[in-house]
Amino acid sequence: MAGLFRALFLIGLIVPLAAAAAEREWQGSAGAGARFQVDVARTATEWQALWRKIGQEPPPPPNFAEGEIAAAIVLGTRSTGGYRIELTLGARIDGVQLVEWEERPPAGPATQALTAPYAVRGFDVGAELAIAFQRRGGDRTLIVPEGEFRRITARTNATTKALDEQERRIQHLQDNLRTLEDKLRRIESAVGVPPIRPH
Known part of the structure; x- marks a missing residue:
């Protein structure tokens, strides 16, 4: 009898799920x-x-x-x-x-x-x-579809904008690094310290 109730319970779950699908x-x-x-x-x-x-x-x-x-x-x-x-x-x-x-x-x-x-x-x-x-x-x-094309275009534009911003930040960091390297060379030259070479 318990098996019958279990089967009916499962059927009760499956039928609404199938209807929802x-x-x-x-x-x-x-x-x-x-x-x-x-x-x-x-x-x-x-x-x-x-x-x-x-x-x-x-x-x-x-x-x-x-x-x-x-x-x-x-x-x-x-x-x-x-x-x-x-x-x-x-x-x-x-x-x-x-x-x-x-x-x-x-x-x-x-x-x-x-x-x-x-x-x-x-x-x-x-x-x-x-x-x-x-x-x-x-x-x-x-x-x-047209609406989805606009969605893809907006996403592409946002990605391009984010990549451009990241490229600007990288360029800014590279410029700062070059400025620091130039300052270091001037200090080394003024003090008479031989340049440090990376190994």
């Missing part, structure tokens, strides 16, 4: 627009805008306050139904988190109608990483 991913075949597009939402306002672009009513948003983002892709027009899109996290490269996507064609008979498959998925990546999309297999071109 399922609520982080949304797929459909009636996305707006005939062209391919990607997008990222980091706030409730961006979440609303993302779903307007897709042409669907937005479900409750992910927990953006906890560093979760929503990655979205619309494949564009397809001649049949049954397409699915798989979104997964790829590598992290220099402050950019890759979201890999894979288009899954219909496995069997499919509705003969024009569709625009879309997928939206929430990921816990933190607020500091920019997002870029990359197709899994085949063409590995990076696709960066």
Whole structure:
């Protein structure tokens, strides 16, 4: 009997966890627009805008306050139904988190109608990483949504500014070192002490 209660307890834990995971991913075949597009939402306002672009009513948003983002892709027009899109996290490269996507064609008979498959998925990546999309297999071109491009540009500019500041400090230290060496040589010359040579 204890084993049965333990099993029921575990099932009680697993089912809500599975439901929570399922609520982080949304797929459909009636996305707006005939062209391919990607997008990222980091706030409730961006979440609303993302779903307007897709042409669907937005479900409750992910927990953006906890560093979760929503990655979205619309494949564009397809001649049949049954397409699915798989979104997964790829590598992290220099402050950019890759979201890999894979288009899954219909496995069997499919509705003969024009569709625009879309997928939206929430990921816990933190607020500091920019997002870029990359197709899994085949063409590995990076696709960066406009908002994420601005984020990468701002990060690059901040890094460049920090490196420039560090270079100025190093130059200042080198100038001070040369000044001290010159003073030391003048003192040695005035006192008649032979120059000290490093070993």
